Amino acid sequence: MSGVILIVDDSATIRASVKNTLDQAGYEVYQAMNGQAGLESLKQLNGQGKTVSMIISDVNMPVMDGITFIRELKKNLSYKFTPVLVLTTESQDSKKIEGKEAGAAGWLVKPFEPDTLVGVVRKFVR
Amino acid sequence: MDLDKELKSIFFEEGREHIASLEEDLIQLETDSGDGAELDHDLVNRIFRSAHTIKGGAGSVGFTDLAGFTHTVENVLDRVRENQLAVSRELISVLLSSVDCMARQLDAAMGEGDPPGEGELSTLVDELNSYLGDTVAMATQVADEAVRRSARQRSTNDGRERTWAISLKFSPEVMETGTDPAMLLTELSDHGTVRLKAAHLDDCPPLEALDPYKLYLSWDIELTGRATEADLDGVFIFIADDNPIQYRDVTPEPAPEAPGKAPAAAPKAKAAKPTPRSISETNTDKRKGMTSVRVDTDRLDRLVNLVGELVIGQARVSQVTRTADATPETAAAVEALERITRDLQDEAMGMRMLPIGPTFVQFQRVVRDLAMNQGKEVSLQISGQETELDKSIIEKIGDPLKHMVRNAVDHGLETPSERQAVGKPFTGTVNLRAFHAEGNIVIEIEDDGKGLDAAAIAAKAIKEGLIPADHQMTDTEIYQLVFHPGLSTAKKVTDVSGRGVGMDVVKRNIEELRGRVQIDSRKGEGTIFRITLPLTLAIIEGMGLSVGDEVFLIPLLSIVESIRPNEGAVQTVAERGEVVSVRGDVLPVLRLHEELNVFSEYKMPHEALLIVVEVAGKRFCLLVDDIIGQQQVVIKSVEQNYRKVEGVSGATILGDGRVAMILDVPALVRRAFKDV
Structure with a gap:
């Protein structure tokens, strides 16, 4: 299993848990704490010659929320086709739709089981 | 784990x-x-x-x-x-x-x-x-x-072999959502054998009209394996809503070939086994992806301690090269080392510094609850949140500060009706400020309440036998009595401030941090408690004093001035011991060599020096042989290496390698003069 994945979430716990899980599954994981930071991380990674295979993003974040972040991504040809997985909670059904409309490839409900996360990521990155 | x-x-x-x-x-x-x-x-x-x-x-x-x-x-x-x-x-x-x-x-x-x-x-x-x-x-x-x-x-799966006819038809924009049909095919093949039935090119526009970012192809495929409908739902979970994908069970009935084919058909790869990441990958992560690292505070403390040792070692090198016949090159090299060491020390100390803000902010809640409880209207104004203090000081100052803030609300501020009766705004204000002043940190707790009543405090203190009836204390000295155990002028004992229990502890806590607390108050207008704290506990700005063959250090913060008394200025007064008159004030004298049991050849005060110190608003004189000079020293704990020694707050190693005790002035004075 290989591939570079960026996790964008304002919660350090969620970032660490996603990173730990995907690290173990053999992915290379980078973190950003909001949409704005996510865009900057992508630029940095790009500068290092790394292509991000997938982005996992929270919705409600300070500075730049997940929906705006996805819309920004879709404006950039380099990331237009990069799958984005939206992290939502079960109480946020509307966020799934909002995320899809912005261009997300899928969603994952928090809290998630490690196997579920790996399973979903495997849908997009192998 | x-x-x-x-x-x-x-x-x-x-x-x-x-x-x-x-x-x-x-x-x-x-x-x-x-x-x-x-x-x-x-x-x-x-x-x-x-x-x-x-x-x-x-x-x-x-x-x-x-x-x-x-x-x-x-x-x-x-x-x-x-x-x-x-x-x-x-x-x-x-x-x-x-x-x-x-x-x-x-x-x-x-x-x-x-x-x-x-x-x-x-x-x-x-x-x-x-x-x-x-x-x-x-x-x-x-x-x-x-x-x-x-x-x-x-998650239910009956394990039966099925054949599914799947029509893979997508909306043209599917690629833009990051979904790659090839990945779907790969995923489908996890569930069995995928066979292509037909590829449809009908929707493909002529080349000049073709948008390379759109998908015009569709496929009919057949999947044979143990996949249930739920499995397929799972595969298409993210795209089923927006894409006209269809699948139906076309398992032949009866299916004589199926059982034989099954084992070969589904070599299903389950989720990958965890493989530990190599260290180099993790390091790359840290170097490139993050701008900060988490460090255990114990390691930080060890670093600061080592830097402290380095400073001591460096001071010795400086001293040795100064006395020996050092070449200009040696002197220059030592000077450079000195500079680097100082920078390193500043840097290491800086790592332990935290802003006071979070400590202040938590008092909002304290003030709110207390004000509600007492029917008072209080606004807590905070400034200087960004002021940084040593981590260990922040940890220890929280409780005393909280007590003082509560005290300001409880004792300082009046009820809204009392305030209105004297023409003050309905809402009382407590100001909490932090700022730097002369190399120290000052924290002020100011209320616009009724102020301290010096006469009432003095009367209470006289009644309790704490001070004589004919005392000639200034208001500032009287205010300090609020820190005396067992003295409280609150008319009513509340569950908040109690019977004055606490303010003495507050003061002791602050003194343990080598800080001091002063009170300014104006009756009817309010009170300011001003706490002065050192920037750090690891280093002390001290004054070196010689007593006999020994050198002692006392914190600069506690020194008011030093004087050489005239012959006969120090007199013995019955029941009060030796005193000296300094510009009209009569101050008690403490002979350090006697108190510390050190041999000193100077017995006459006018041959020696008096260091005037201030403890709890009162001034005292320490008799010493001489002043060596002001110096910054790294404090070593005596308690951790030996045991707690009354009157000594730590030790340090001087530039010449000698060990000097750092005196705890308040404790010394308290030991010598019981009534402080």
């Missing part, structure tokens, strides 16, 4: 931060929402997000109690966010109590303290739910249940 522990500690830290900011923001929300003002959406959103983050994190690390309770809190906050619920004092109170519960649940989950009791929790949940109305609470429950049920259904 280690990862799990690490994750929990990350969550613990994050949870703590969010609980602190929840508390702060909720109080802000209450303050803002005074006169039906417009809701600050950024603020409400931040509050919601904090709760949401705690819930999500708690769920992720398996703290289900905390996650569940926070979920209820979040539901209420969501209604506030959606303007369906107005902010009231009662609501904020319930939410603050809920935040308290969350804090205790978090602590308990980490093995610190007990979780809130079942009764307490369910009462709070009922109160929270009463803000939701039945329907909302029910709806959430139903939704939760539905999610759980569908998760269960998905």
Whole structure:
């Protein structure tokens, strides 16, 4: 299993848990704490010659929320086709739709089981 | 297991931060929402997000109690966010109590303290739910249940071999959502054998009209394997809604070939086994992806300690090269080393510095609760949150400060009616400030209350036998008596400030931090408690004093001045011992060589020096042989290496390699003069 994945979430716990899980599954994981930071991380990674295979993003974040972040991504040809997985909670059904409309490839409900996360990521990155 | 522990500690830290900011923001929300003002959406959103983050994190690390309770809190906050619920004092109170519960649940989950009791929790949940109305609470429950049920259904698999006809038809924009049909085919092949039946090119436009970012192809495929409908739902979960994908069971009936084919057909690869990441990869991560690293505070302390040793070692090198016949090159090299060492020391000390802000902000809650409890209207104004202090000082100053802030509200401020009677604003103000002054940190707690009544304090002190009736104390000296154990002028004993128990402890705590506290007060106008603290505890700006063959250091902060008395200026007064008159004030004299049992050849005060020190607002003179000079020294704990010695707050190694004791002036004075 290989591939570079960026996790964008304002919660350090969620970032660490996603990173730990995907690290173990053999992915290379980078973190950003909001949409704005996510865009900057992508630029940095790009500068290092790394292509991000997938982005996992929270919705409600300070500075730049997940929906705006996805819309920004879709404006950039380099990331237009990069799958984005939206992290939502079960109480946020509307966020799934909002995320899809912005261009997300899928969603994952928090809290998630490690196997579920790996399973979903495997849908997009192998 | 280690990862799990690490994750929990990350969550613990994050949870703590969010609980602190929840508390702060909720109080802000209450303050803002005074006169039906417009809701600050950024603020409400931040509050919601904090709760949401705690819930999500708690769920992720398996703290289900905390996650569940926070979920209820979040539901209420969501209604506030959606303007369906107005902010009231009662609501904020319930939410603050809920935040308290969350804090205790978090602590308990980490093995610190007990979780809130079942009764307490369910009462709070009922109160929270009463803000939701039945329907909302029910709806959430139903939704939760539905999610759980569908998760269960998905996992059923009867193990039968089936053949599925799948029509893979996509919306042309599918690629832009990041979905790659090739990945879907790969995923389908996890469930069995995929065979292409037909590829459709009908929708493909002529080349000049072809948009390379769109998908015009569609396929008919057949999947043979143990896939259930739920499995296929899972494969197409993200695209089924927006793409006209269809699948139906076309398993031949009867299927004589199927059983024989099955084993070869489905070499299904399950999720990858965990493989440990190599160290080099992790390092790359740190170097490139992050701008900060987490360091254990113990390691930081060890670093500071080592730097302290380095400073001492460097001072010795400097001293040795100065006395020996050093070449200009040696001198220059030593000078460079000195400079680097100093920079390194500043840098290391800086790492231990934290802003006082979070400590201050937590008092908002203290003030709010206390004011409500006492029917007072109080506004706590905070400034200088960014002022940085040594971590260990921050940890130790919190409790004394809290006590003083409570004291300001409890004793300092009047009730609204009392205030109005004397023409003051209805709402009392407590100002909490921090700032740098002369290489120290000053923290001020100022209230615009009734001020201290010097006459009343003095009268009480005389009654208690603390001071003589014919005392000639200044108001400033009298104010210091509020720190005396057992002295309190509050007319009514409250459960907050008690009987003056506490203020003496407050003062001792501050003195243990080598700080001091002064009081300014004006009757009817208010009181200022001013705490002066050193920037750090690891280094001390001291004055070297020689007594006989020994060198002692006392903190510069405690020195007022030094004088050489005239012959005969030091006199012995019955019952008070030796005293000296300094510009009209009669100050007690403490002969350090006697107190410390050190041989000194100077017996006559006029041959020696008197160091005037201030302790608890009173001045005293220490008789020493000579002043060596001011110097910055690194403090070594005597207590950790030997045992606690009364009157000694630490030791240091001087440039010449000698050990010098750092004197604890308040303790020394207290030991010598019992009435301080």
